[in-house]
Amino acid sequence: MKITICIGSSCHLKGSKRVVNRLQELIAENDLSEKAELNGAFCMKKCGEDGVRVMVDEKIYSVLPENVDEFFDNEILSKMN
Numbered sequence: 600m601k602i603t604i605c606i607g608s609s610c611h612l613k614g615s616k617r618v619v620n621r622l623q624e625l626i627a628e629n630d631l632s633e634k635a636e637l638n639g640a641f642c643m644k645k646c647g648e649d650g651v652r653v654m655v656d657e658k659i660y661s662v663l664p665e666n667v668d669e670f671f672d673n674e675i676l677s678k679m680n
Contacts, residue, residue: 600635600678605652607642614664615651621667625675634679
């Protein structure tokens with residue numbers, strides 16, 4: 600699974616570093632490092648929307664630092680099992 604997080608200026612201000620760090624932790628905690636590939640991108644457009652742009656395979660989500668765990672459970676972990 601390819602997970603790409605926007606680290607452009609708008610998403611950076613919305614907490615992309617915290618989103619990246621937490622996703623790294625969750626992937627490690629769930630022993631998914633062989634199945635999940637984390638990448639960064641500089642702009643995924645839609646900068647005016649709330650949250651950080653995160654693309655899982657080809658689908659784009661808006662993720663806030665406060666809901667990374669929920670996002671991980673619903674959109675990543677559930678698709679790995």
